Amino acid sequence: MSTVNYELIGDIGVIRLNNPPVNALSHGLREGIWGAIKNAQEDASKALVLLCEGRTFIAGADITEFGKPPQAPGLSEVITEIENSCKPVIAAMHGTALGGGFEVALACHYRCALASAKVGLPEVKLGLLPGAGGTQRTPRLAGVAAALELITKGSPIPAAKAESLKLIDRVIDDDLLKGALAFARELIDRNAPPRRVRDIVIDPASVPEGLFDDFRQRLEKRARGQLAPQHIVTCIEAAVHQPFDEGLTKELNLFIECLLSSQSAALRHLFFAERTATKIQGLPKDTPTREIKSVGIIGGGTMGGGIAMNFANVGIPVKLLEIDQAAIERGLAVIDKNYNITLKKGKLTEAQKTHCLSLIEGTTDYADLAEVDLVIEAVFENIELKQEVFAKLDQFCKPGAILATNTSYQDIDQIAAATNRPEDVIGLHFFSPANVMKLLEVVRGSKSADDVIATAMQLAKIIKKVPVLAGNCFGFIGNRMVRPYGREAQLCLIEGATPEQIDTVMQSWGMAMGPMAVGDLAGLDIGYKVRQGLNEAEKGDPKTYCIADALVEIGRLGQKSGAGYYRYDPKTRARSSDPEVLALIEAQAEAHGIERREISDEEILNRLTFALINEGAKILEDGTAQRPSDIDVVYVYGYGFPPHRGGPMHYADSIGLAKVYESICAFRDQHGEAYWTPAPLLTRLAQEGKTFASWTNDQH
Known part of the structure; x- marks a missing residue:
């Protein structure tokens, strides 16, 4: 069956898309839409309805085409063909209309959707921005403030919300085709012309002064270090101050910059990693499952x-x-x-x-x-x-x-x-x-x-x-890997860093929280109680826990007691540095014969992240994890690792295993073999010029 079919129902042309499972915008689908719109200009139709078979409207781009040579027509060409139609084109949506799919709908002259439908532009979740006019058309319909929220968050919204934002013209309660045809008939009967979103002009005076600067500052906290959200703001700003075609050029240039960035590569890696993690090696797909009703x-x-x-x-x-x-x-x-x-x-x-x-x-x-x-x-x-x-x-x-x-x-x-x-x-x-x-x-x-x-x-x-x-x-x-991460945080602390420096380095790099702030949030007494049940050999080097223990023993349990590595405001829980903590750290360093020194931000970052990577390599080699990408999923979803870094194993690949290996060898020479012996797998891959990803492929 063809991916695109066309029929006349009376004087309404119906374009049906059918590219299972989610009607992704593959080359075949794009070509079919482009041809159907073009051919319909010469037939007896007075309006065109674009809808999808299956469970959903176009759910987005075909992600498998990323990184491959583009094939004409591109999405922008399809959208131009739709927008330039001399007959009104109505998008009829059900399921989810996302990303490029929703950009197709925005290019249509009118939009209707089932009440159960959801629409959105989730590209930011892959480190991208809408690249086919989404940042230019959305603010023209929904307003600038709503567009900023919608596109930088990337979460879909229900049809009723989209209607209130003027992104949808009509919500249909039951039969989509019947409702869409009725809507098209209304447009024909009142001789409604094609209504092109590109023709809407946003009055710059309607945008509150400082809106874009304020929003950028909010993103600094919400999406630390991420490229795509900030570029989205720039594109929407262009929609206000530049002609439509100039805004499209800006959007395309910034889309390409995002597409080629390491951040988008990392987020796309995670997209596939999450799906791959559900596959169990050696377990047949038809393995029966037990019913869980209670x-x-x-x-x-x-x-x-x-x-x-x-x-x-x-x-x-x-x-x-x-x-x-x-x-x-x-x-x-x-x-x-x-x-x-x-x-x-x-x-x-x-x-x-x-x-x-x-x-x-x-x-x-x-x-x-x-x-x-x-x-x-x-x-x-x-x-x-x-x-x-x-x-x-x-x-x-x-x-x-x-x-x-x-x-x-x-x-x-x-x-x-x-x-x-x-x-x-x-x-x-x-x-x-x-x-x-x-x-x-x-x-x-x-x-x-x-x-x-x-x-x-x-x-x-x-x-x-x-x-x-x-x-x-x-x-x-996860917790096996977090031990060397926490160990290095404690050693950096006793050797010369402050809690603020360590947390600032890791947060600036993209971690949701620094390790000291995490300890305060969880409660320092939890680890203390666990250690009390261990013998001295099991506890390990006292330098890796003496500061935390000393804090607990003077009643500083973290946020719950109002003080831990930091002091906390009893009302707001806002944290502040505390000279008492620095004095305690210096006393512990002296007690353990350590002469504190200045530690660079780079050393802190590398010691904490490379300790994770080295343990991850050991976990792969002994089979605790099935694949490197599983480790990445664990760390991003369970431990606040920055998604735009792709997880510790992908991050290692992105900076090069040779660099990681050489740094670990240098740490071994400086700090000893006990903690810094390179994992055999890491050593082998680095020396062979390979990556963890290539190791995965070699295993299969």
């Missing part, structure tokens, strides 16, 4: 409550088990509070909140978990306690129920050994806050059954998480 959660604290919300949000009932009724009520109160926050943000209705809460039922009796399909243990990180819980689950849960632990680092096999069904045991490591964070590490034990692994990966998608499969070792992928 879930039990052990522990109603912050983590357990957040996990419960994930399931309630998608309609799966939850039994939340706690030690007594008071603990249940505390847990449910925290869940209610979290839902209220979402409610206030307008992301949830009161009815939806009530329904979600009705799906979460508290209990103190393990017998109430007898019929659930999945149990997730979320108790304190103590192996004996977890084994005790799993022994009870083994006793009370039905055969075939999946028994999962939310442990951050404990041995899955030791936990599974407490049961008579280790094949049913798996790790589901949620990240805090569990109702917000997208990452889910699925940790397989040595005896985890294939259908249990397949079910866990599938379930992650159902609850809107990004799953990554990890092998069973201390800390799995």
Whole structure:
């Protein structure tokens, strides 16, 4: 079947697009639209309707064509053909009209959509900007302020919102073709001419003074160091102050700059990495899965409550088990509070909140978990306690129920050994806050059954998480890698840096937060308590934790106590430097015989990021992670690694493994082999002039 078909229905020409699965703007589709519009100029039609078969309108560009030689007609040529039509062209949208697809709709003279449709320009999420007039047409219809928000955020909006912004002319409730034909008939009957968005002129006086400068400053905080959002502002500014064609030229030039940038390459890498992570090597695609209709959660604290919300949000009932009724009520109160926050943000209705809460039922009796399909243990990180819980689950849960632990680092096999069904045991490591964070590490034990692994990966998608499969070792992928990162932060601190310098370096580079600020947010007492349960050998070098321990021992636990590495305002939680901390650091350095020195920003950045990369190489080599891109997904979605850097392994490839290897060798010579022995895989790839990405290809 052709990707584009044309028929006359009375005096209305209907152009149907059919390029499954999402009607992406492939060369064939572009060519078909261009030809259909051109040919329709000579027939008996009085208006043209452009719509799509399948589940969606054009959902965007064909991303597989990125980096390949362009084939005519390009999208801009198609759009020009539509806009220059002497007959009105009406876009009829359903599903999602995104990116280039929505730019096609904006080039049409009129737009209608099903009420369920969503529209948007998400290019910024790939480090790009709309390259076919989206930055020029959107502000002409929706206004400058709305266009800035819509395009720099990149999130789709519902049809009703788009209609209020004048991006859509008519919302249709049921039959799209019938409604679109009726709309076209109205236009014909009133002899409505083609209405070209390009002809709208924005009065510069209508734009508040300083709007663009203020918005750029906001982006500095919201999208630190990212190129595309700032270029989008420049393009929209051009839409106000320059003629349409000059604005298009500006947009195209900046689009090409973004397309060729390392940032867009990184974000496109992540786009594919997220999808690749769901594929399990050695696991047949037709592996059966177990049905999950109900879930039990052990522990109603912050983590357990957040996990419960994930399931309630998608309609799966939850039994939340706690030690007594008071603990249940505390847990449910925290869940209610979290839902209220979402409610206030307008992301949830009161009815939806009530329904979600009705799906979460508290209990103190393990017998109430007898019929659930999945149990997730979320108790304190103590192996004996977890084994005790799993022994009870083994006793009370039905055969075939999946028994999962939310442990951050404990041995899955030791936990599974407490049961008579280790094949049913798996790790589901949620990240805090569990109702917000997208990452889910699925940790397989040595005896985890294939259908249990397949079910866990599938379930992650159902609850809107990004799953990554990890092998069973201390800390799995994420927390195993964060240890050397945190180690180097602590060593830089005791050797001469300040908390402010380290956090500023990492935040300026793009991390969501610096390591010291993260410690304060999480609570310094958490790591302290963990270390108290370890022997001296397990704790490691005292220089890597003595400052954190000293802070806890004088009552500085982080934000919760109003002071940690920083002092916090009790009302605003705004942080400020504290001379007391610097004095404490200097005292610890003296106690450990360290002469503090000036440490450059570059050294801090390289020590922290290269420590991550080196551990990542070890994780690949021992099979804890399936592929380098899985590690990138873990770090971007779970640890605030800047998406426009692509994750630690992609970042290593982008700067060159030889540079990373040589730097690690230099750190080894300066600081010793204990922490800075290059991973064998990194050494080999660097010496062979290869990349982690090429290693992945070699493995397959």
